[in-house]
Amino acid sequence: MDLGLVGRANAGKTALFSLVTGAEAEIAPYPFTTREPQRAMADVPDPRLDAIADAQDIPRRVPAQVQLVDIAGLAAGAGHGEGLGGAALGQLRQADALLHVVRAFANAEVPHPEERVDPLADAEAVDLELAVADRDQSERRLERVRKTAKSGDAAAIAEAAALERLIEALDAGRPARSVDDEAATAVAADMGLLTAKPVLYIANTDEELEPPADLAAHAAAQGAQALALPVGLELELAAMDPEEAAELAAEMELGGTRGADAVVAGAYRLLDLVTFFTGSGPPEARAWPIRRGTTAAAAAGKIHSDLERGFIRAEVIPWDDLVAAGSWARAREAATLRMEGRDYVVQEGDVMQVRFNV
Template sequence: MDLGLVGRANAGKTALFALVTGADAEIAPYPFTTREPARAMADVPDPRLQAIADAQDIPRRVPAQVQLVDIAGLAAGAGQGEGLGGAALGQLRQADALLHVVRAFANAEVPHPEERVDPVADAEAVDLELAIADREQVERRLDKVRKGARAGEKGAVAELPALERIAEALDAGRPARLVGDDDALAIALDMGLLTAKPVLYIANTDDQLEPPEGLAAHAAAQGAQALALPVGTELELAGMDPEEAAEFAREMELGETRGADAVVAGAYRLLDLVTFFTGSGPPEARAWPITRGTAAAQAAGKIHSDLERGFIRAEVVGWEDLVAAGSWSRAREAATLRMEGKDYIVQEGDVIQVRFNV
């Protein structure tokens, strides 16, 4: 899962990047600390994976991973290629989703570009730059497709109406994800349009655990989701002894799912992902995130293309049943393991062994 970070200068993007990935990053109270795009990977903690491996004495545990890309804060003109953020927008076109960090904290030592804290105005400003960048990309594609359509090229003739619908949506102030046409949305996603991607607005708060009402309403209107996270506080806690940090978090009533875990969980909800596992015995147990509703054959293809091509059946057991049984063979004896065909829809927490022949 690849996630791109966007936001205005001094919104806390780089602090969030450091919190989730644990990577060293310069965090300072002045604009454009991030001058070059930064990338880092982070494991997705999942105690179910450890339980599956522990129950069967599997030595190697491979968690799912998330990659974050952090670019410079966006300023006016970024969508037209101006400034550091504008130059880096292309780095986000391959991301699966965007994390839009919005300032909602009141620290006077961290200046705001407009010397005020207004989460909705900041969100709208960044959204506008993304839309401008998309509109320019669509116009370039339209120029090419119109020429092809005039020449009678079938592909261009078919694509032109969809591109025009995307342009109309952007001109009307709607993100491409709300174009309202499946064919047009598929083209927008294939083009890597930034406003076509799922978006999670993250309100960087002082200590509030709910996003400001105005920002939550803006997110809903944009076909997006929102959460609140006191990034600075969480970053401080991440540097403490775990037990001491947990005690402070309880005293501050920061909730059960916090910090980097809250961000990753929010991204999973945004992309509607579920996790299945492989690990019917040594040498490894592994977590695999897939889109909810994925059939067994396609899930097998996530592991390896040969498994999808030669798929015969899947042996499936719930992770809790496997842990209770203690081994794959004992789960089979207990009749908690079952055979499923290629059209079986993989469920959250399934442990799967694929039978195939190529």
């Protein structure tokens, strides 16, 4: 799962990048601290993975991972390619989703580009730049496609119509994801349009645990989601002894799922992901994120293409039933394992062993 970070200068993108990935990135109270795109991986914590491995004495545990991409803060004109952020927008076109960091903290030592804190205005300003970038990209592609369409090429004619619908939506101030048309959706995905991607607005607050109401309403209107996270405070807690940090977080009533975990959980909800596991015995237990609704055969292909190509059937058991049994063999003896075919829809927490023949 690749997540791209966007936001205005000094919104806290790089601080969030460091919080989630643990990477040492420069954080400073001046614009454009991030000049070149930064990438880093982060493990997705999941206690179920350890439970599966511990129950079966499996030594190696491989968690799911997310990759974050941090680019320079966006300024006016970025959508037309101006400034550091504009030059880096192309880095986000392959991302699965965008984390839109919005400043909602009032630290006077961190200047705002407009010398004011207005989360909704900042969110709208960045959304505009993303839409402008998509509009320019779509218009350039439409010019090329129209030349081919003049020859009567059916595919080009259909693509031109889809591009026109996308441009119409962008001109009306609507993101590409709002266009209810399969052809347009497919073209937008192929182009990596930024406003076609799922978006999670993250209000970077002082201590508040709910996003500003107007920002939450804006997210809903954009077909997106929103959460609040006191990134600076979470960075301080992350640097403390874990027990002391947990105690302080409890005193401050920061909630059970917080910090990096809250961001990853929000991204999973945004992309509607579920996790299945492999680990019927040594040498490893592994977590695999997939889209909700994925079939057993397609999930097997996530492990290796040969497993999908030669799929015969899968042995499946809920993770907690496997832990209770203590081993795959004992679960089989107790008849808690199920045999499922290629069209079985994998459920959250399933543990699978795929039988195949290539």
